[in-house]
Amino acid sequence: MIGNRVTQRMISDSSLRGLQANLSRNAKLQEQLSSGRLVSRPSDNPSAATSSMQLRTQQRLDTQYLSNLGNAAGRLNTADSALQDISSLLLRAKELIVNAQDPSLPDAGRDAISAELIVIQKGVTDAYNTQWLGRPIFGGTVIGSLTIDPAAGYVGNDKPVTARIARAVSIRIDVSGVAAGADVIPGLLGDLAATIDANAPDLTGLQDQLDAMHQQLLTTLGDVGARAAQVVSTKQRVDNEQLDLKTRISQNEDVDLPQAILELQSSSVAYQASLGAAGKILQTSLLDYLR
């Protein structure tokens, strides 16, 4: 760059250029340090910027999956406790039915059993109408908020309600009213109550039916438990993935602090050196040595 002939102007120009270059390097490092980010514009590193955008989208999705998982867990837990309530009510009903078959039982005793069965029927119906955020958990996708209407009986449908809990993983978060016996059990209990009221009740058929339905309900309960377990393990996985994404975004766009500080140090030393050199060389000329 420097030819045979060197002029003051050349020296001042090149000093200025050097100072500018050093100062702009300082400014860039300063920006990186104060923002903490290596990539703050696409042009800083186009590929890192676009993968950052993609990673952020995934991160946002994972946040949403976690919220969906919380929702699914809540719904399944509610279903679980409702089913357990029904199950214990049915156990009591079965006990009562065994008692009712005792031939020495007086009529008044049978009346009492019949009345208690009606109470149990009501309890079971209430349990089937359990809601989660205004939705009936055993009612499928029915528009109303009841699974069993006091007048119309079972009004639910068997369509699944699902939630996306991870990339391409959906889980059913409601319980089929049919599988849980919502369409049969209340009626069965009513029939039993009516039959026990009679004089010589033959309960075997109804008892078998109730046993079968209880068995089916317990199977459904197991299924709900299995799904709840899947929710827990998926949550673990999504949590881990989110941590991993955070690390990757940080690796992608965050400043390596020690490195940036060292670079700033050496770049400001270079800046000071060029300032010093410029100050020394620009001061002198032949004029200083002529009398």
Next chain:
Amino acid sequence: MTAFSALNTSISGLAAAQRAVDITSQNIANVNTPGYSRQQIRLSSVGSTTAAHFYTGDNSAILGGVKIDDVLRVRDAFLETARVNAGATKEALAVQASALSGVEGLLNEPGDDGIQAVIDDFYASWHNLAANPGTSRDAAAGQVLQAATALVNQLHFVSSGIDERWSNAQSQLTATVNDLNQATADLAVVNQNILEGAVDEHPINELLDRRDSLVRTIGELSGARAVVKTDNTVDVMINNISVVSGNRALPVTVAGATSIGGVAADPPHLMSGVNNAPISGGKLAGLLAALGTDIPTVATQLDGVATSMRDAVNTLHSAGYTTGGDTGLDFFSGTGAGDLAVVPETGADLALSVEPGVVDGGNAEAIADLALDENAEAVLGGPGPSVRLRALASEIGTKLQSLNRAVEVQDSVFATADAAINADAGVSIDEEMTSLLMYQRSYQASARVISTIDELLDTLINRTAV
């Protein structure tokens, strides 16, 4: 040789030394003047008269002193051309990069408050609606509408920002063309002055400096090529279209679209009279590239993001059913990023179910699933909004990165060319001080010669034969 001829010789020496000091003082005075070329005095010795001396018979040469031939302006035309070209390329790249970097800043990517973030929030709001189709539906549906409005607003903001950047660049183009026309008009006047100066034999070195600095300006503005003619005037051509010819300047005008919408039909360009003036260098070329290609490309790509978003969401939304059983409803309307709008006014207009007469949230989930690129692609049969947005960011980033690198390279090319001119034509204070000393001494010596001859004559006239 006579004493008198030596006097004349000395007088010519005095005159030459004085003139040389003049030139040196001019050089020193202009040490910081941009575009000044140092001047050098060119001296030659005056030869003898041919005849042998009549009285002495001495026919050795009679010295006639020193003659000032001319004052040389030190400037290498090739270095100057290299500097003009380097300046033109540098300006073109710098202005193009600066226009594009304004657009890049608008995108705010990568980050938590760019377009991608509002798109992600929008999809997430559909997830929430899918998860809460019950009594909390109103809140979730309101969230969907708010997220959609935020998305639309962000697209409007970026889109209008791009339009504004384009208009700014357009005003800059007009202003730059005015600068160019001013410079070419000035150059035509300088050309005229040079011709007149040459006729009157006035010194024209300063005019030539002025000419060269105008050529530099014109080059930086338009990448024009200057041809120096034998009479020292220059003609300037932009890609074979003459803009300065002798003492005539031909102004250039701006034509073409005056808003970003018209670029496709009639991109901004320059005219000289009724002819197209294709520009391939300088600030104007950079501005035209930004106006004609760079900024409109970004705008088109952003429109692509908006329309693919509209199409993907509408396809799914219109296939679903609202709680009221309505179907075939659009979610977004509009033709691009600038006028995208949200159609549903209340949460009840959201088609969240796959089937009529039920609330299953399945359609809301399908819309939420557009967040996955492969799903959006399956619905659209082409790239989805997020893919397009990333492509936009990547393209703008890559282009700007390479422009920035080119600017850096061209800066140093320009600096080299400038330094080469400074090395050749710049004033060195040390050198001028040395010359000053030299000429001062030669003046003193010539004066001493005169006083010596004076003493000789004194001896001859006053002391001899008295």
